[in-house]
Structures are given as C-alpha cells and as structure tokens.
Amino acid sequence: MDATPETTADSVLAEFAAGICRRMAEGLLEHTGGELRSFLSAESARLQAALADPATLEPAEQPHDPPRFSRKGHVVINTNPVTSHRNVLAPLLTEKLEDDRAVATVGPLPRQYQGPRGMLHGGYVGVLLDQVLWDVVFHRLGHASFTRTLNLTYESPVPLGEELTVEGRVTKIDGRKTFAEGELRSGDTVCARAEGLWVSPR
Numbered sequence: 001m002d003a004t005p006e007t008t009a010d011s012v013l014a015e016f017a018a019g020i021c022r023r024m025a026e027g028l029l030e031h032t033g034g035e036l037r038s039f040l041s042a043e044s045a046r047l048q049a050a051l052a053d054p055a056t057l058e059p060a061e062q063p064h065d066p067p068r069f070s071r072k073g074h075v076v077i078n079t080n081p082v083t084s085h086r087n088v089l090a091p092l093l094t095e096k097l098e099d100d101r102a103v104a105t106v107g108p109l110p111r112q113y114q115g116p117r118g119m120l121h122g123g124y125v126g127v128l129l130d131q132v133l134w135d136v137v138f139h140r141l142g143h144a145s146f147t148r149t150l151n152l153t154y155e156s157p158v159p160l161g162e163e164l165t166v167e168g169r170v171t172k173i174d175g176r177k178t179f180a181e182g183e184l185r186s187g188d189t190v191c192a193r194a195e196g197l198w199v200s201p202r
C-alpha cells in the first residue's frame with residue numbers, strides 16, 4: 001500500500017479545483033446572463049487545462065490538506081467546513097494557537113456568506129466562533145470535545161469584503177467541562193462575542 005492515497009500533484013490539483021469551485025460559487029452571485037456564461041466558461045477552461053496538464057500547477061508550496069490513511073487503512077479527507085482547503089464551503093482560516101489562546105484571520109468573505117446586504121449571515125458568525133473556540137479547547141486539552149453550549153451576542157454587523165479576526169480563550173477547566181470565550185472583530189470593532197461550554201467524551 002502506498003504511504004499516501006494520492007500524489008502531491010493530485011492533492012495540488014484537488015485544491016486548485018476547490019478554488020475554481022469557490023470562484024464559480026462567487027461568480028454565480030455576481031454575474032448574470034451572457035456575462036455569467038463567459039465567466040463559467042473561462043473558469044471551466046482553467047480547470048480543463050489543469051486536468052490536461054497538471055504540471056502547469058507545479059506547487060509553490062505543499063498542498064494544505066492532502067488526504068492520508070487512517071491506522072485502519074481508510075482514506076481520510078479533511079472535510080472541515082471552516083478550515084479544509086478541499087471543502088469548497090470552507091471560508092478558510094489562518095490560525096495561530098498558543099497555550100490557552102487562538103487567534104485566527106478569515107476573509108474577506110464573498111457573497112455566499114451574505115445575510116443582510118453587505119454583511120455576514122449571523123449563523124456563519126457562530127460557525128467561525130464555534131470553530132476557533134473548539135480549536136483552542138482541543139489545543140489546550142489535547143483531545144476532541146463536543147460543543148454543549150454556545151452563547152452569541154451580536155454587537156454590530158460583520159462586513160463582508162474585509163479581513164476579520166476571530167479570537168478564542170479557554171477560561172476554565174472543571175473535570176469534563178471546559179469553558180471558553182471569544183470574539184469576532186472587524187478592525188478594532190468587536191462585532192460579536194461568544195462564550196460556551198465544551199464537554200469531553202466520557
């Protein structure tokens with residue numbers, strides 16, 4: 001059995017394809033009629049060209065999310081809907097974790113995430129905070145836990161089209177319970193706050 005389920009070139013191709021899918025999803029909400037047809041045709045041509053000659057995608061860096069084999073030999077693909085470069089739904093975070101604290105940047109987010117005009121849908125505000133708080137709890141504990149409560153306070157609308165910062169901190173550990181809090185900022189403005197409880201498996 002090979003050590004990895006696919007070559008690095010194939011992983012790079014998969015992430016390139018995910019990028020094209022992201023652009024298409026964005027373009028579908030930006031263009032109409034003939035302009036949309038031209039846009040879709042140009043994007044699919046880029047994908048066809050890469051499939052025909054993957055060497056044109058020679059990676060400047062390694063793929064972010066290459067699949068791997070589990071200990072039992074199953075193919076494992078990172079499906080995370082916030083962080084996986086292979087999941088076209090994922091807004092993609094750049095995250096730094098140290099001790100009890102995580103700081104992530106995300107965006108600018110495109111229109112697929114729009115709630116009120118020009119603003120991020122509130123559910124996605126929760127998704128971003130849930131992920132970063134889960135990550136800092138995981139980092140602190142060294143094992144996965146379940147989000148039990150997540151209380152969100154929306155302080156001000158979150159603009160699309162700007163880079164956002166999401167911060168999380170572990171505040172207390174009490175047996176199986178880990179408490180964490182954080183906020184989502186646009187520049188210096190705190191747009192949303194979150195606090196919650198993560199429960200470790202029995």
Ligand SMILES: CCCCCCCC/C=C\CCCCCCCC(=O)SCCNC(=O)CCNC(=O)[C@H](O)C(C)(C)COP(=O)(O)OP(=O)(O)OC[C@H]1O[C@@H](n2cnc3c(N)ncnc32)[C@H](O)[C@@H]1OP(=O)(O)O
Binds near residue numbers: 131145146197
């Ligand atoms: C996700 C991890 C899975 C493993 C994966 C491995 C690798 C993964 C790698 C990468 C994944 C990245 C994934 C990111 C994910 C982002 C976050 C999510 O989306 S998580 C999914 C959404 N959450 C759920 O689906 C939970 C659904 N709820 C449950 O399953 C249960 O309710 C659960 C497990 C959370 C708790 O059930 P009980 O029966 O084990 O625990 P009880 O005994 O009820 O409570 C434990 C303690 O907490 C207190 N407690 C419970 N609720 C409380 C509350 N509201 N306030 C205060 N205390 C509370 C209780 O009094 C108890 O305390 P006392 O230990 O006795 O001191």
